[in-house]
Amino acid sequence: MSPSTPPATSPGARTKSSRRGFFLRGLAVVLPAMLTVFVFVSVGQFVDRYVAGPVNQAIYAGLESNSIGWTVLGWVDIDPTDSTFLLQRQDQPESIREIWDAQGGPSKEGFGDALGKHRSSLPAFVRDLPQWGIDAENLRIAVQGRVGIWAGILIAASLILLVGYLASGFLGRALIAGTDRTLARLPLVRAVYPHAKQLVDFFLSDNEMEFDSVVAAPYPSPGIWSIGLVTGGGLPELSDDKKGEMRAVYIPSSPLPMTGYTVFIATEDLIPLDMTVEEAFRLVVSVGVLVPESQLKAGQSKALPGADKGEDGPED
Secondary structure, X not given: OOOOOOOOOOHHHHHHHHHHHXXXXXXXXXXXXXXXXXXXXXXXXXXXXXXXXXXXXXXXHHHHOEHHHHHHHHHOOOOOOOHHHEOOHHHOOHHHHHHHHHHOOOOOOOHHHHHHHHHHOOOOOEOOOOOOOEOHHHHHHHHHHHHOOHHHHHHHHHXXXXXXXXXXXXXXXXXXXXXXXXXXXXXXXXXOHHHHHHHHHHHHOOOOOOOOEEEEEEOOOOOOEEEEEEEEEOOHHHOEOOOEOEEEEEEEOOOOOOOEEEEEEEHHHOXXXXXXXXXXXXXXXXXXXXXXXXXXXXXXXOOOOOOOOOOOOOOO
């Protein structure tokens, strides 16, 4: 074999390389869908556990513990005084156990009248379920089955809309500003709350962040170039006679472009790039893999180096 002749690739090596290419392509197809499902499921679980769940528990407790709530339960055909919600004899309070023994149990004709007479002597508005001889667990199951989880979601959404409406007025804005200042002064809380508020304001702000252009910026040091998004003019105090005008440039981080750094660089040191903001974000998110077509040289491929070495499939 001549020294200049490359070694032949065995069929087994080609097959192994092809299988690896198929596996990577399969991951590229499946993972986006799986990540999307994961995000939506996680958001749903978060809403159910920390928003709708607590609101629903408050709704259930409010319906089960007072006369007004019992009236509402009657609209959905739930009668807490029905015998199906009775506690077992050993779990009943002493007063109801005496009625139980005297009347011979719930199956006897006079038991319901005697129990109703006893219950009429109890506090009318607030209903203490054990004192009424009612199985709170079984009643909760029935209420959950009729009311469902959507009540909590609707009420939570309504409360959020109400807070947003109140916050849009002068008094609401003043109250929120005062609350923010108070929380920002509290020990421990001030280490978390201001940053959480900034993060939420960034994603939910009505004002969209606009970028003038995409540039290559000498950051973090000369000779190293980073993708940058020009956001506006620089600070006048930073301008000088040699460098001239400064520009504010946002340097997004990979793979999360919503985090990054704001730097001020002389306009003459910036190199305008022929790409859109969306293309720049894709490039940053993909850590440099998804290069825009406008930035590809003739014959250059967007695929990773080595992707054309036997990974396109088994040879015929």
